[in-house]
Amino acid sequence: MKKINKEVLVIGGGSAGMAAAAQISEKGHSVVIVERESTMGGILNQCIHNGFGLQRFKEELTGPEYAEKYIDIINKLDIEQYTGTTVTDIEDKGDHKVVYAFSSKNGMLTIRVRAIVLAMGCRERNRGNIGTAGSRPSGIYTAGLAQRLVNIDGLMPGSKCVIVGSGDIGLIMARRMSWVGAKVSAVVEIQPYPAGLTRNIVQCLNDFNIPLYLSHVISKIYGKDRVEAVDITPLKNGMEMTEETFRVECDTLLLSVGLVPDNEVSQKAGVKINKETNGPVVDSRLMTSVDGIFASGNVLHVHDLVDFVSEESQRCGAYVCDYLDNREEESQYTVCSGSNIKYVIPNKFTAGRDNKFYMRSMIVKNHAHLVLTLDGKEIMRKKQTHIQPSEMITYTLKKEDLPLEDLNGESRLEISLVGQGE
Amino acid sequence: MSVKYDVMVIGAGVTGAAIARKLSSYNLKTVIVEKECDISFGVSKANSGIIHGGFHHDSSTLKSRLEVKGNLLFDQLKEELHFPFSRCGIVVAAFNNDEMRSVEKLYENGVSNKAIGIELCNHERLLSLEPKLNPDVIGGLYVPGGGIIEPYRFVFSLMESAKKNGCELYTDFKVIRGVQKDDYYEISSDDGRMIKSKWVINAAGLFCDEVSKAFRAEQYEIKARKGEEFLLDRNATAYTSKVVFPAPSEKSKGMLVIPTVEGTTMVGPTADMVDDKEDCSTSKENFLKIFSSARRLVPVVSERDIITSFTGLRPSIEGEDFYISPSEKIPRFIQVAGIQSPGLTASPAIADYVKDLLKKQGLQLIEKSDYDPNIEKVPRFRNSSHEEIDNLIKENPAYGEIICRCESISEAEVIAAIRQGHTTLDGIKFYTRAMMGRCQGGFCTYKIMKIISRETGIPMDEITKRGGSSWLVNKKVGDYPVGTEI
Structure with missing residues (x-):
């Protein structure tokens, strides 16, 4: 039996978990990672082909090499890690959470934290x-x-x-x-x-x-x-x-x-699941429907490049720190999928800063436009030379491009893909 | 194998295992043989796991009498054998007056069979008993004594108990011939082994007819009636509190919604006669049939939740009743054939019935003074409290290694399965539930292969899914020179 007290628990030591934990630790908060396999790195360990890291590290790496870079980072930051340890339950106690995990080495671990990052990845259909x-x-x-x-x-x-x-x-x-x-x-x-x-x-x-x-x-x-x-x-x-x-x-x-986000533990904790992504519904800070529980990486939605997982998770780590420091997000508004869009993550945006969206197309098309409408009024349009369901689309909505004066509590931002001239 | 046995049971499914366990309580040398590489790999592996409520068949049939008797034995069996079992109750739903009339017929069956607590329900009563039912239901039947069970776990427990009390088991023993010599039968397998036994019990399921022929006993035919089922995730909203039956048809009890005892939901089965007794294939047409039928009963049943589908084969015999009788053609040979639904429910009563037949036929039955009906309980990670798990890990660290994440199965449970003789993936799956969850072994198959190899010394390329040529890996990387034709 072991008791752990930290500010944040990251569940999963793959690319998402390591990036989130690194960010949280760098910003001065205490964090612990629990990983069910015997080594950190997650599925990257078996991806011995190259092609990883072109965006994140500007060099072409194999999966294990990419993982190694992050393992080095979290080790340098002295982040506490428990491998071979499986989380079974999360209890939400309002201002804190109690998480139960088990390993052959430590028996039961009782982990008390203020916030949790879900980073369990996905499984194969x-x-x-x-x-x-x-x-x-x-x-x-x-x-x-x-x-x-x-x-x-x-x-x-x-x-x-x-x-x-x-x-x-x-x-x-x-x-x-x-x-x-x-x-x-x-x-x-x-x-x-x-x-x-x-x-x-x-x-x-x-x-x-x-x-x-x-x-x-x-x-x-x-x-x-x-x-x-x-x-x-x-x-x-x-x-x-x-x-x-x-x-x-x-x-x-x-x-x-296909891959399906692995959200069994999240669901036990009462986290609401989005039927399109099979991942949690999240707000502009990647916080799930349960206060203090965040999600990033493939547990949130299936990414096509690990580089995007790391980027999203690093941001998630920063949002967790904002939460811990009681920095409130400015008002949040709904984001929804319009024509030809399977899903948009996150499901909320904020007026206080830039908003980065990840989304997937339902169609294959050359020369399409990504169109953002706020309450029916077009506010942005961006050319896409080629879109297809297998390639994730990213878009950052700059703060200055938001017509702040038009925003009200009921405002909805809709993102669509349309052909040229439509 | 020059040992002579008093009784041989042919077929280690639920019927054979129940009989073997019963006989192991007497001073007899008993042996059970099975043609597959593990027990419960035939009819018993793929059935709906229902402990029936004694209302589907009228009281003139043998199956009905044994069903009702068998049902009542399960509470004590669970105490002794620790298999998952719950008396969750059964409802039968009617959606029109014709169906309501056939439900009333079931009620009459139940009353004459003395099914405990059986009642007819109106629309409101039935919905309050099972709120997930289609609100269009007009009424139906409620049978509180019905329940659900993990069928293969039940067989495994019966066999463990039989073995503990001296019964021997030979697997991969396919009977091809039984010849009388003096007071004994010489029973040969297809791989050249021979076992002598005075008495023989034919509980070979789908192959009872072939075994009977191999002994030159009665000629009859067992036909396979195929049933396809779908398994839904444990998070499925379709999980009902009770087993839900439709009003039955002539040939089957219909397609049901079953809340399995381990928390998943099953829908099915179909009922189609097939020629091939090993045809466990699934089809697209039946997929559509099952889901539309299941949704008529419980509208929230969803294809989204499918984990897997599988097929079972029922051993159907002319007349459709159980055929349990001493052979009239050869001595000391008991036929236990045509054991389809409610065979699982009836199995402990079948064992008693067969024991009585043996006694009537002249087999001397003396109770063993040291018979122990109990087997050791293997604690399950999934069913234990946090504190219990912590203690389990202290005693045995293998309880802290979660092998199957979907079903929360620890390494200790996998090892327990192997020590009970289950050394194929399917054997371990049925014993532990590992690989039975939503990822269907995507994450844990290689871990389980490694544990099998470590515990038994079987090399990786000789481990199989379920014996025969169901190999899993055939070579090591590097054994194939690149560019050669295969």
């Missing part, structure tokens, strides 16, 4: 979430699990792969499996456009002659003990073209069909 019909053999892995087996444990999950979904991890794994000698016969994507970043389509599929089947689905899985084959069926106007189905032999199916 799996076969059940996409409802693929057929048998239920061994050999169906999420791409992240396969990545873990190959990159950390040095084990081959199979030798003849089909990849379902063109999310980034799936694309990275198509290349990785080819490199370690497996045959990747197909990447099958239900949408008419890829779900992953363009650079990954080029570097991971095109360079290895791996066919990408857009607007196709895996309609059936075969194999009693182990996967033996899959049926791939093209889609037309959302309908399966059954007669054009073809069969591909394989012993392994890797699923890269």
Whole structure:
């Protein structure tokens, strides 16, 4: 049994948690990080490919190298860290929170803090979430699990792969499996456009002659003990073209069909969840519906680059400090998604400073405009040369661009994506 | 294997395990054989886990009599065997007058079966009992004695108890032949093993017909009736307080909404005859059917909450009643076939019934003086208080390593499963619930593989999902030279 008293608890020691904790500590507040795995760094540890850090550190790093940079930062700041420790419950006591966590080393940890940063990241969607019909053999892995087996444990999950979904991890794994000698016969994507970043389509599929089947689905899985084959069926106007189905032999199916923020602990604490992101609803300071509980990184919404996770989490850390120092945010107003926008984070903006928004498009389009309207009146418009759902859009609304005189308690800012001339 | 047994039970599903446990309380040398690599891997692994309330079948059937008797035995069994079980109650919902009439028929069944506390309810009463029901419900039935259970955990506990009292278990033992020699049967497996036993109990589930044939006993046919189910997340708003049945149809009890004893929600099952007794595939058509049916009962059921789907196969026999009887063609051979719903509920009563048949047939039953009905309780991280967990970790630090984050399963529980002989991923899943939650093993599969390998010495590339050729990893990275054709 161990009792810990700090100002802030950060749950999760991945990229989000480390960036938030570093910021909080740098600004002079005491913080503790609890991480369930045995090492800090989160999922970055198994992402041994490069491409990380171009924005944040202006150099190209591998996942473990990116993690190492932050591990060095938090170690230099002497931030208290508990690895191998799982948080089970959060009790909201008004002006403070009591958090319970467990580890084999310390038994029960009772952590008393004023504020919490949720930074638990996300998990992969799996076969059940996409409802693929057929048998239920061994050999169906999420791409992240396969990545873990190959990159950390040095084990081959199979030798003849089909990849379902063109999310980034799936694309990275198509290349990785080819490199370690497996045959990747197909990447099958239900949408008419890829779900992953363009650079990954080029570097991971095109360079290895791996066919990408857009607007196709895996309609059936075969194999009693182990996967033996899959049926791939093209889609037309959302309908399966059954007669054009073809069969591909394989012993392994890797699923890269999306990520879901991991909010079980948050929900136990009463945090309200946004149905579009599956992450918490947050205000302009990234504070959830529970006073003193903040969220950043993939637990809030799924990012495509770790650099954005670090940026958002660093800001989150600063907001937590404002909260601890009783610096009130100026009045907050609602932000909502307009045409062609899946979601905007955060869900509130403030008149007191610049506001940074992260959002996702629902459409693929060249030469679109991002349009901001306040209570129906257009206030800003920005050209977007290309938009697609897989690439997050960022926009900073400058304080001076806000028509302060028009703001009232009921004001709503709507962000939309429209074609040119619309 | 030159040991001679008094009784062999063929098939280690819930029926076989219950019989084996019963027999282990007598001075008998008992053995149970199973064709799969672990127990409860057939019919018993994928069923709805319902302890039925004794109202679906009329009292003339054997299954109905055993269902009612079996139901009453579960409270004591839980005390002895510590499996998850709750008498949450069952409601049957009717949405029109025709359905209400079939519900009234169920009520009459229940009354003549002496189902405890059964009542007919009007719209208001039913909604107050289960507020998540569709408000269009016009009335229905309430059966407080019905409940829910984790079926595979029940089988595992029965077997652990049987083994503790001397019953032996052979897995991967697929019976292909039974030959009478003097007072014994010589029972051979497909891999060349042979076991001698005086008495044989055929509890082979879907394969009772084949086993019967292998002994040259009665000829009959077991057909598989497939049931697909969907499992919803433990946070699903669809979680009801009671099991919700629709008014039944001719061929099945219909598709239900089941609040599982471990907090997830299950919807289904379908009921379709299939030719292949190992066809556990799922289909798109049934997905739509199940969800529209479930939403008619409980409108908040949502596809968003799906974690996984699975399929079970019911062993259906002509006449649809249980076929539990001494063979009329060969001696000392008891048929326990056609054990489909309510087989799980009836299983402890089936065991008693079979014991009585054996006695009538001349098997001498002397109670063991040292029979111990209790097994050791394995504490669960998820069901323990903060202080209890703290104490558990002090005694056994493995309780502080959370392996499965979705279901909060500690390493200690995984090790307990392995020590009970469950060394495949599915075996560990059924014992612990690890990999059964929302991420479906995305985060913990490799951890569990490592623990299996460490505890048993099985190399990683020989660990399987459920035996046979269900391997998980086949090579080490570097074993394939890049560029070679595979």
